[in-house]
Amino acid sequence: MPILTLDLPQGGYPIRIEAGALKRPEILQAGVAERRRVAIVTNDVVGPLYLAPVLAAFARHDPLVITLPDGEAQKTLSTIDTIVDRLLGAHCDRQTTLIALGGGVVGDITGFTASVYQRGVPFIQIPTTLLAQVDSSVGGKTGVNHVRGKNMIGTFYQPVSVIIDPDTLATLPPRERAAGLAEVIKYGALGDAEFFAWLEAHMASLVALDGASLAFAIERSCRAKAAVVMADEREAGVRALLNFGHTFGHAIETGAGYGNWLHGEAVGVGMLMAADLSVRLGLLAPPAAARLQALVAAAGLPTVPPPLSAASFLELMAVDKKAQGGRIRFVLLHGLGSAEVTADVPMPALSATLARFGIS
Template sequence: MGSGKTTVGRALARKLNKRFIDSDHEIEARTGASIPLIFEIEGEASFRQREAEVIRELVTLDNVVVATGGGAILNPASRGLLAANGTVIYLRASVNSILQRTSHDRNRPLLQTADPRQRIEELSREREPLYREIADIVIDTGRPNVQFLVNAILNQLDQTGSSAANSAMPSHHHLSNPPPAACADATVTLEVSLGDRSYPVAIGPALLDDVTLMARHVCGERAAIVTNTVVAPLYLERVTRTLAAAGKQVTAIVLPDGEEEKTWANLMTIFDALLANKCDRKTTLIALGGGVVGDMTGFAAASYMRGVPLIQIPTTLLSQVDSSVGGKTGINHPLGKNMIGAFYQPRAVIADTATLDSLPARELSAGLAEVIKHGAIIDAEFFSWIEANMAALLAKDLAALAHAILRSCEIKVEIVRQDEREGGIRAILNFGHTFAHAIEAGLGYGTWLHGEAVGCGMVMAADLSHRLGLLDALSKERITALVKAAGLPVVAPNLGVTNWLELMQVDKKNEGGTIRFILLQPLGAAKIDTVPPAMLAATLQACVASA
């Protein structure tokens, strides 16, 4: 239970072009009763008998992926049928993961006890030998991204030479944590699942030269590449050559570089070029660069002819781990950052990790701010991994960077899937940003890089969370130390208290003129709330440089 059999099984079936069947759902459909009700009325022994009968039928089917109940292997006949009639994929999850995933699920009859942890450990000891007895493939599920798990299964199917004519997926509870996977030498593709607006996020090296990939996502005959004066000399010719090899006509639009250039005037420059080159509504706009280029090109794509296709090709760490995914687009206003824009999802995100080789140290550090943010708000284990691997990240170790990008994108993808337009949980991705946006506007756009402001903003948000009793002192210090280790500022500029408050009031999260902050409760979990003015004043006093 809680290992992801149904979710992973359904996604695997789609990849293999097979039919998916969940044995528990099949039992419920046949009886008209839920699994907990069957347990309550008939008892576990009767349920196991029903389960064995269903499995006996399911293993005779061709071209199916079957997700079994976690206890299906307790029946010797079922074990034999599964082993003899298909490829058995064994999903492992740690006790902590199982507890986290099932803690609020009342449909787990075996866990309705005073001590669910002890019960899970008992089930693990009982079932572990039986899973190993019949498993052809073992997959650790410590990393919850579905696409990653499906790709791991497909890779093992290829290595074992299995045709996966039928696949059965028993679940299991395991006590070890899997090592992080990386895509340093291979491409990993995630999917932002938004119905008819769904799109892939491809992460890997040498993607700028992948003609097939470009041809797949640039559907029309024409493409317009929007880039800037820094990125253009590095990558514009390569991408143009790849698109030409795919049979596409290319228009290049080169903008000035810098956050201060994220303006209405430069947006008009994009429109001027599109109109001058007679680009139609089938022209694909390609954002080649960092977050500024991505945001402006996205806004242009959302607006030009009321919407044209968009592809994001992020070339900075910050844009690869955050801004290119999720469909936020826009420009800055002198009174507020990103206050004018639109939600507009791309057709694809193509993150070539090799482009980070040319990234200046300051830009690398700025990108690490968003990596740290993802760990702080939702994944304490990832936060600890960043602490342990900061030196490797700063040294541009390919495996470390690949894992940081992949995990960050997994987190962003899942949050966007749940809340595309920031009506709820997506707001937690703005951890530190209320302070950060005030810093950027107060100093003037471009004085601090966005990631530098976010890093300092997270230190301030952690201080505020601690003062409110939500975050322990050690976690607050860990956040400050990690931001500093990444080469980011931890002391905020002195903008004046009145100016600070005025700048923070211009924030999209605010309601009714009340400033709302993303707070940690504890490290690895976030909430959005208002705060008492005295607490905010104390944080400003503690974190802002003396005059």
């Protein structure tokens, strides 16, 4: 099974993808020195399912377990304070390794804590959702939300390793799995035509949780993300391509009201809207947009946005614009497997895309 390496100037780290990894103590222990303390952060959904083997693997590391309530609502500074309190209370020193066992929420919280606890301690990502396995656990973005905005407090802080066990996806609710598939499709659409074609041929096996197909799709996605992060760790350039589908997607996610649409569901429709816009601007051939539409549908994802007015949709996209200093930036497709970032989108084309998706 593959071990990818994410190389950065400050050092590299392995991303290990292996079915059954959670049941193999030697894989989990790799990189944690003898007798060093570990603190495992998980939540009350993932803990009952997957904590036992991780705890057993670290039995000789005096493991501290911190179990958070489930949900995005936990991504706050107050949770960080609670975790720090537990770490200090248990006398965890600077040699302690934090282990994130859960989805992107647990990963973002744990990574952020690791980056600030006593000025930084090592941490390991053990992602258990598809989204976390192909996206959030790789690349070193950590953070929590502020009442004024999502992910507004955070750091770039790389883990010492990422351990991915695709078997954990068996317990993930189908809706969450489909949401993760949106990000997988994203990698094919924006940069890897061959992978896109592979996904077209294997989407049914992915939806049916075929182990070999899942492992391949996760590996290819992690490779794509790692390549972009290695080229542009802090999102000064190409990393922005990973936002394909996200400008429209964020508007859908927020417009629908947080919690009603999963992030990946919104990104799925967002990619279709971005493809439609690309067709209108003469960049993408209509059959390519149709293939994307068919793939998103085959993943079990929605293909139409929630009913929103054009005015509110544009306003929601402008929130992204403010975050990026001036103009709304779109990632557009030149073909399946090739993308570019642009802020030059004429309003009539944008309005036509919104109208085509029932937003007027």
